[in-house]
Amino acid sequence: MNHLSDLPPVAAIVIAVFVVLGSSLALLGSVGLLRLKSFYQRLHAPTLSYSYGTLLIIIGSMAMFSLLEERPVIHELIIGIFMLITTPISLLMLGRAALRRDRDAKLGHDEIVPPRVTPSEAPAQPLRDLSNYGEGRLDKGLLSSTKDQPESEP
Amino acid sequence: MSAQLILEYALSYAQIAMVLAIGLTSWRVLRGPRAQDRVLAIDTMYINAMLLFLLIGMGNGNVFFFEGALVIAVLGFVTTVCAAKFLMRGEVIE
Amino acid sequence: MTRLVPHPLLSLALVLMWLILTRFSMGHLILGTLIALLAGWTVERLHPPRPRIRRWTAIPMLMGIVAWDILKSNISVARVLLLGPNHPSFHSGFVEVELTLRDPNGLALLAIIMTATPGTAWLEYDQPTGRVLLHVFDLRSEDDWQSLIRDRYERLLLEIFE
Numbered sequence: 001m002n003h004l005s006d007l008p009p010v011a012a013i014v015i016a017v018f019v020v021l022g023s024s025l026a027l028l029g030s031v032g033l034l035r036l037k038s039f040y041q042r043l044h045a046p047t048l049s050y051s052y053g054t055l056l057i058i059i060g061s062m063a064m065f066s067l068l069e070e071r072p073v074i075h076e077l078i079i080g081i082f083m084l085i086t087t088p089i090s091l092l093m094l095g096r097a098a099l100r101r102d103r104d105a106k107l108g109h110d111e112i113v114p115p116r117v118t119p120s121e122a123p124a125q126p127l128r129d130l131s132n133y134g135e136g137r138l139d140k141g142l143l144s145s146t147k148d149q150p151e152s153e154p
Numbered sequence: 155m156s157a158q159l160i161l162e163y164a165l166s167y168a169q170i171a172m173v174l175a176i177g178l179t180s181w182r183v184l185r186g187p188r189a190q191d192r193v194l195a196i197d198t199m200y201i202n203a204m205l206l207f208l209l210i211g212m213g214n215g216n217v218f219f220f221e222g223a224l225v226i227a228v229l230g231f232v233t234t235v236c237a238a239k240f241l242m243r244g245e246v247i248e
Numbered sequence: 249m250t251r252l253v254p255h256p257l258l259s260l261a262l263v264l265m266w267l268i269l270t271r272f273s274m275g276h277l278i279l280g281t282l283i284a285l286l287a288g289w290t291v292e293r294l295h296p297p298r299p300r301i302r303r304w305t306a307i308p309m310l311m312g313i314v315a316w317d318i319l320k321s322n323i324s325v326a327r328v329l330l331l332g333p334n335h336p337s338f339h340s341g342f343v344e345v346e347l348t349l350r351d352p353n354g355l356a357l358l359a360i361i362m363t364a365t366p367g368t369a370w371l372e373y374d375q376p377t378g379r380v381l382l383h384v385f386d387l388r389s390e391d392d393w394q395s396l397i398r399d400r401y402e403r404l405l406l407e408i409f410e
Contacts, residue, residue: 019161019164023172027171030179039188049175064212079224083227084364091369093242094193095383
């Protein structure tokens with residue numbers, strides 16, 4: 001066989017467990033992206049694949065190359081740190097963009113989101129009860145009117 | 155059944171899983187329904203492609219796939235941030 | 249010292265990154281140091297809010313708490329995804345939380361922590377009122393998110409940054 005036969009058996013099994021767990025988490029994140037119903041729920045799915053999915057695969061890769069080359073190989077850590085910093089930023093910006101687009105009346109609401117707090121009324125008002133928003137509740141006003149028209153015409 | 159063979163099977167399973175994950179995310183890219191869903195799916199696809207590169211590098215015992223993975227990670231971040239900025243404002247550079 | 253190396257932490261991290269990406273040698277050390285100094289001067293021109301860290305000892309504790317929470321919420325989100333989104337006990341929604349933290353670096357760190365944790369996504373921060381709009385993936389346990397965030401993360405971040 002190839003380079004894998006140079007690894008000690010115990011280390012090989014540990015690395016195998018790490019790799020299988022990490023890739024299963026990443027696959028589960030992508031399945032969630034497909035199965036979940038609204039955009040704000042789907043926003044949570046990729047965090048599975050980048051937090052512990054990436055971490056486990058990176059640890060497996062570091063352990064394997066360190067054992068093969070018999071010196072500490074830690075450059076995979078840079079990918080880990082980079083993902084740790086950047087992915088929250090991109091998810092944050094995507095979430096804000098989606099919120100802005102859902103509040104914009106011209107674009108046609110896809111989903112009911114809480115309105116923006118106006119500064120004048122905010123101090124008097126306690127924290128709002130937001131249980132009526134989200135969870136795939138579609139705005140019936142704009143979407144249904146655009147959707148029903150093609151159905152009723154033929 | 156040696157331990158090395160288990161590792162080889164594990165790496166094959168992981169690579170197949172990542173290819174499957176890329177397929178699932180590309181379906182979400184095609185299906186939408188809105189622009190932000192597509193951008194989110196492209197971001198996830200970049201992460202999965204990066205993990206696939208790392209796994210291929212482990213399978214071949216080749217350190218140079220790591221650099222490809224790093225480039226994919228950087229490109230994915232820049233792509234997603236630009237697309238999100240465009241969705242928010244309607245233009246990238248104001 | 250402050251004019252030559254305006255951001256010592258950033259420059260040190262860049263030198264370390266350069267040495268990890270290449271193999272250690274004297275030439276790479278010099279080249280990496282030069283690039284790190286240049287990057288430090290460039291960042292100085294942008295006038296970022298300079299982080300003032302009061303208590304270094306609280307940082308490892310915060311990192312430990314965050315790593316443990318991400319692990320826990322990974323498991324719970326994975327369970328929800330396996331059960332399927334139509335499971336009756338699954339319920340997601342928006343939550344509003346009021347913060348006393350005002351330091352921009354601390355807020356950035358808190359936003360990264362909340363977004364990195366599967367199950368909570370930071371959507372919007374309102375500067376004058378200090379209110380944050382979160383989307384929570386699994387509201388099932390009827391937790392008090394306000395006190396959870398205040399006691400778990402905000403207290404430590406206040407100790408570190410203010």
